[in-house]
Amino acid sequence: MAVATFLTRAIGLWGVPIRTPWVLRSLGLVPVAAFAVLVSASLELRPGAWFRWLVVALGGWLSWRGVPIWVCVGSGLAVYLIGISLAH
Amino acid sequence: MSGLVEALPLWLGVVPFGFVYAAVGRRAGLSGSEIQLMSLLVFAGGAQFTVVRLVAQGAPRSLLVIAATLINLRHVLYGLSLAPYFRAVRHDLRAAAAFFIVDESYGLGMRAYLEGRGGAPYLIGAGVSLYLAWNLGTALGIAFSAAVPDPRNLGLDLVFPLTFAALLAPLLRQAANRRAALAALLAGLVVVPALPSGLGFVAATMVGMLGGLWTRD
Numbered sequence: 001m002a003v004a005t006f007l008t009r010a011i012g013l014w015g016v017p018i019r020t021p022w023v024l025r026s027l028g029l030v031p032v033a034a035f036a037v038l039v040s041a042s043l044e045l046r047p048g049a050w051f052r053w054l055v056v057a058l059g060g061w062l063s064w065r066g067v068p069i070w071v072c073v074g075s076g077l078a079v080y081l082i083g084i085s086l087a088h
Numbered sequence: 089m090s091g092l093v094e095a096l097p098l099w100l101g102v103v104p105f106g107f108v109y110a111a112v113g114r115r116a117g118l119s120g121s122e123i124q125l126m127s128l129l130v131f132a133g134g135a136q137f138t139v140v141r142l143v144a145q146g147a148p149r150s151l152l153v154i155a156a157t158l159i160n161l162r163h164v165l166y167g168l169s170l171a172p173y174f175r176a177v178r179h180d181l182r183a184a185a186a187f188f189i190v191d192e193s194y195g196l197g198m199r200a201y202l203e204g205r206g207g208a209p210y211l212i213g214a215g216v217s218l219y220l221a222w223n224l225g226t227a228l229g230i231a232f233s234a235a236v237p238d239p240r241n242l243g244l245d246l247v248f249p250l251t252f253a254a255l256l257a258p259l260l261r262q263a264a265n266r267r268a269a270l271a272a273l274l275a276g277l278v279v280v281p282a283l284p285s286g287l288g289f290v291a292a293t294m295v296g297m298l299g300g301l302w303t304r305d
């Protein structure tokens with residue numbers, strides 16, 4: 001399992017040089033698409049999850065405005081914890 | 089060192105995640121050394137969670153490897169997108185970087201590359217930081233999981249989507265990226281729960297890439 005996992009990580013790094021323009025363009029979109037999937041797959045659409053989506057949107061907006069990642073994460077977490085404690 | 093330091097805020101999410109993994113592993117009947125060894129050698133949270141669940145169901149070893157490989161297929165895409173930056177990197181450094189590619193180190197590493205300050209040492213530094221956090225969380229979970237409540241109840245699992253949203257947002261200034269993100273976000277909601285974990289992630293990412301390819305900036 002450790003070897004299989006390592007191979008999935010290494011195959012791409014040692015991949016053949018790619019020059020086809022549309023493939024290069026696609027690979028440039030991997031981070032954007034992957035981050036978006038990681039956000040939606042982590043949050044899911046379920047009843048009562050709207051506040052989590054709102055907090056994550058706030059973190060994204062802060063980052064858009066140039067705020068460092070650790071501040072975005074810390075602020076989001078603080079807002080979330082305050083929010084759920086007020087709700088209870 | 090900068091990668092190592094910049095990954096420190098993620099410890100808030102990674103340590104509890106490792107803790108929960110160890111607790112799940114304990115409940116599946118694995119020994120402390122088996123749980124820790126998997127974190128030391130595999131270092132892939134999603135795959136490890138799936139494997140301990142399969143172990144609990146008595147799945148054969150071959151299925152464990154297949155499941156772990158499917159879940160980690162996204163790493164192939166990560167590697168391919170990083171490859172242009174690694175052409176001139178020594179093979180030993182490349183191998184070290186490969187071992188430490190996980191979602192979070194890829195995210196930080198790629199952002200650093202896009203900002204013109206990336207490099208193999210940065211990626212490895214971020215990976216080492218996350219590796220330490222993951223193994224610390226695992227060790228704490230093995231020792232104390234029976235006595236401590238589930239950290240997910242404290243909302244610490246929100247660290248991951250917050251981090252990825254923060255990594256994503258600055259990339260949305262281009263129209264193609266916005267369309268790719270929207271397509272991937274929607275596909276992630278529909279496809280990821282519908283397919284086996286690894287396949288769902290890869291399929292949703294590809295839908296996002298297609299969405300971006302449609303747009304010309």
